[in-house]
Amino acid sequence: MAAKKRKPANESEQPPRAGAAAQSKKTAKKAGKPGGLDKLDNLTVDSIDETATKVFDTIQKRGKPELSFPQRSLANVTYDKKIGHFKLGRGRKERTLTVNTVKSFAQTLKLMALSKEMVLEDDFATKREAYYISKNWGEAKFAEQPESDACMDDIEALFSLRGLSREHLRFYPEEHGGSVNGELIVIDRDPETGESVRIDCTTFASGAYTIPSSVEQLRFETKAKFVLAIETGGMWQRLNAQKFWRNYNCILVAMSGVPTRATRRFIRKLADDNDIPVYAFVDCDPYGISNIYRTLKVGSGNAAHLNQFFCVPQATFLGVTPQDIIDFKLEDATHPLLDVDIKRAKDALKNDPFFQSHKEWRTAIEQLLRMGVRAEQQALAKWGLNFVIDEYLPKKLKETKKFLP
């Protein structure tokens, strides 16, 4: 299998080879997953086989094979307070094998085959890599990456109906996750040996643990009381330098803006597996509220098929709230709302099913619009660099029930 892995998909064209020195390095990794496939790996392989077999049988019967994908458009999205995330509707788009669709049909099957191969060999591909792999598919090659991305999204949507995410299909995101410190032990497995590895997130001093791009294999040990998801690296840095996580027995995660898939999935698994609440601490502006927080909590509308994995329904909003600007006398440390802020806030009120279903949020956003200002989390530094640690967070954390939903 190791040999197979290094073989270009298309025999006809041969790659330039390095010398003997390189060959000797080729055993970098045992082929196949150490310890064999797990339950979800098998479900993935079976789902792919089943789909492919159905197509094959139909062709055998001289019928027109068909693949039915969920529609990924916003129009096919619903929000259910109880489920707590945007959900795919029943909308489907059929792709039937015809003279016109033969190429995209073939590409879909080739991409599924690549996915199966990667599961069997315990490998993965980024979107970019999957696109380039196709360059050796002859006629079926993708001309541009947006084509392969769309094809991958369809496959992801299809298998999401079976509870499989893109990561289970071994298509990993380019970006890894955010930085983590605190009362947490992450249990990962060594990619080579499969042995489990314990990572103690209290041991990094001024540094941190970087969340890997795929977190499906992670397990956790923690007695932490909550996860604090922080918007800016600067604020995360301060809380870590002051060992806030030690004094409040919590876990700090730096999102650095809108959290990546890996960051959201990591927080979700962490909160699910250990039944701990998640508090979001972001700027008080429409971007922090309706982009960063909303994406963390319910996922994003145009990727509804993956929200079931990549959202954190148990998250609540610690701050900075519009009311905090008044309660903590931050008025002279605010900035006027820009047109883009106002537009974003009004869109949230008018079009976003999440905010529409939570009266507290509508009230808060309307208050923000009335005040006409926004405040960054660092605005608290007006009262001293560590005011946020000595006054703001302690006060807020005494009333977690009052956090915005």
Add this chain to the structure above:
Amino acid sequence: MAAKKRKPANESEQPPRAGAAAQSKKTAKKAGKPGGLDKLDNLTVDSIDETATKVFDTIQKRGKPELSFPQRSLANVTYDKKIGHFKLGRGRKERTLTVNTVKSFAQTLKLMALSKEMVLEDDFATKREAYYISKNWGEAKFAEQPESDACMDDIEALFSLRGLSREHLRFYPEEHGGSVNGELIVIDRDPETGESVRIDCTTFASGAYTIPSSVEQLRFETKAKFVLAIETGGMWQRLNAQKFWRNYNCILVAMSGVPTRATRRFIRKLADDNDIPVYAFVDCDPYGISNIYRTLKVGSGNAAHLNQFFCVPQATFLGVTPQDIIDFKLEDATHPLLDVDIKRAKDALKNDPFFQSHKEWRTAIEQLLRMGVRAEQQALAKWGLNFVIDEYLPKKLKETKKFLP
């Protein structure tokens, strides 16, 4: 001192206080640096005192106090192959205390005072925080952050003449550094206790070590043969998953685009302290070459005063080179150069002292322009996901002498 730290700079306005619960948490951290100030801390404090005293004495003598800052414009920048980075020229701008300059003069001194206070109390501030701190300076408050940023740049430039960086002044960047795996032990100090902490970068499985935003306090233990600085998180992920660093006894650093200050400083210290070479592995396009690599190697022109700390003169360019596109048959995995690529490449040839002083680079960039295409590092996946590990890197690493300068 702990109390002082929590006191707003301006007595007149009092901050809202949290309850007793908060007070009890206030000892989160001992005031002052555990183990006292080090040599550079003292140099920083002395430099600030000296500057302030000179101003004070001049005023006592009823003279016009003056501060002389290096000009930070490109016009005041030179490149010296031997030194290996962009360098500040002799250009200076004087700021004399007059009725018109009194405010900016006062702001400069207040910011220096904040810096001294932070060194003494072992604290730090991001640019954002420093701006908000000023909101309690009464008349001397900054109206907008760009004002405080510019003021901070002047101070940084001034003290850079004494070999001090912004981090020594305790102004830390918002962003932390990239992700690190490999044959390296990082020795940091616990921010609370000052005890040294050992971080073994071979123990993160699929995760990684995040470089802190300030790395001045770090020390290293390593027998690694080289540092591989990688442009994309995706490629870094693959090399880590295959434990490339183990098989090649090296250290992997993910830059994720143009490397942050912290990432550049980390690589520089690592390479200096342990005398190991740094190889850059980025996309073959004008952005990867003239933005990412050039910034890593010689720093950025418009921040010349800090390049002496934040560049990596020992870095060389492993690839992807224009010649690699031919040698590794990547033609059909390339993209046409966009206008912005062509403009960037021509600017590099025409205006960039670094590329002008290296014939090999001029030849390579001209070749790229003739070919009219660019190639991402993932283009190598055309030959199989792990072709980069099994063929490309081994072949390149056999001829490090041929790397572009």
